[in-house]
Amino acid sequence: MTAGGTGRAADAAIEQVFRDEFGRVVAALTRRFGDLDIAEEAAGEALVVALQTWRADGIPPNPGGWLTTTAGNRAIDRIRRESRRDDKHRQAEMIHDPEPHEATGPVQDDRLRLIFTCCHPALAPEARVALTLRLLGGLTVPEIAAAFLVPETTMAQRITRAKRKIAGAGIPYRVPELADLPERLAGVLAVLYLVFNEGYLATGGDAPVRRELCAEAIRLTRVLRSLLPGEPEVVGLLALMLLTDARRESRFAGGELVPLDQQDRSGWDSELVAEGHELVLACLARERVTGQPPGRYQLLAAINAVHTDAADARDTDWGQVAALYDQLVRLDPSPVVRLNRAVAVAELDGPAVALAEVDRLPLDGYHAWHATRADLLRRLGRTTEARSAYDAAIAATGNAAEEAWLTRRRDQLSG
Structure with a gap:
């Protein structure tokens, strides 16, 4: 976008940049101020300023940094206005401290810290996922409500209650110690999977795909894998995302969704397919050594590996697909899994x-x-x-x- 850009196209470009950067801005502000409400509201105020400034001056070279700085200034202004937040005021002044702050956990990634905060066991599972989708993925309340098949008012109340519980219970903004990570992993994986799914087939808006959500879910899953290289479900989820995302360019044509059996397979991303297959094989090799049965994400990845291994839809090994779904039904007999098995x-x-x-x-x-x-x-x-x-x-x-x-x-x- 050039300086002076106006109209709907300019506003759409600005809003797209903001959506891409939303999770990063909120996570950075949460680290600084330790308050989810302040972080989210300041990020929203930064968008208002961006809409006013960027319309005239154009989007800056580093929009994420611009938004983070602007949102930080707004947060400081709010804290200073609220005299009852003395501790937060002192913390705000520390932003300008040139000395590096101590690490808050084994992962030095603000967004992963925020995910683990939102996925704290004190919160109900549906609240963990919903809150993280809002704060990390930048999804709107209607989009999250559609993903959960619940009314918007219900979802808004769920998110508000979750933030209040984090504040009231003093849930820390940090990643658990390595020894505590495995038991907290299931909620985090569910968050990443739902963020990816919303990006892969958007539940609302003009664009059928939200690439930034797919990319962010994959990026965070890669970081999580580097932290927990021995966790096969993390590897399985990454493989599932890669094998699914590899088909993205072939999934739409002429404004229509193209089902799997009608897709042009030459348009699939061969590098992502190869990486996904390699990860699935690694999971299978580990299973043979340890005797540990595969989990949900490993099975879903294996199903996608069967589909992407066929050069033509008619060559699909449906017997193997059904057998893998049989395993998955025993592990997760949910109606959605059984629906996919019926195919x-x-x-x-x-x-x-x-x-x-x-x-x-x-x-x-x-x-x-x-x-x-x-x-x-x-x-x-x-x-x-x-x-x-x-x-x-x-x-x-x-x-x-x-x-x-x-x-x-x-x-x-x-x-």
Whole structure:
């Protein structure tokens, strides 16, 4: 963007930069001030200043640094106005201390510190994920609510209560000691996976993909792997993300979602596929040595490895996919996992068998459930029911590209 840029394009560019930098700014301010509310509000105020300044002057060469400095100044102003925050005031003055501060844990990454803070065991699991998606991923409350399939008001209250509990319980802004990390890992992995998923198929907005969220989730997972190289689930999650992200450029065409079996596989990122396969093989090798069964993310990565190993969709080893889903169902018998397993069952045993399984799942509010039913009903020639299922899927999705694809599939039905 050039100096003097105005209008919607300029505002969109500014807001995109802010979204890219939001988690970094909030994490840095949280480290400085030890207060999530101050960090989040100051970051929001920095956006207002950016919209005013950058419209006239253009986006600066280091927008993240500009936002962090501006937000820090706003936070200091607020602290100074609130005389009851004497301790926070003294902490604010320390920002200008030239001496380096002591480390606060084994990881020197502000965003990972913030993730572990938000994923503290004192918080409910859904609150940990929601709060981290808001503060690290920069997702809006409506986007998080859509990811959790709950009303926006419910999600807003959940996030507010989580921040209050962190403040009231004095939960520290630090990564646990290495010996305590494994038991805190599950919540962190769930956060990273949901951030990636929101980026991979956005639940709202004009863009079907939010690349910055995918990149941030992968980056943080790589950092986490460097911290815990012996944790196979971290390796599995990284492999899953890489193998999924490798298909990104082939997933959309002409404003529509392109399903896996119709994608141009020559457009897949071969380097990401190779790295993902290498990580899956490393997990398998470790399993053979230790005898420890694979976890959820390792199994999902292995399923994606089978898909990306086939040069053509017709070459997919659906028997292996179904066997891996059988393992995953034993580990996680959730309705969503069983829905995905039914897709493999349809390829092996036919759409009628798969539909019987899908219809037993309590997922009426989930767009993928309606879309899967629609496809199975279409294959069975039950056109009227398929059309109704497509209508329900279209109404439930918030992704424009997916909606376009579902609409075209519905309109192709005969009769």
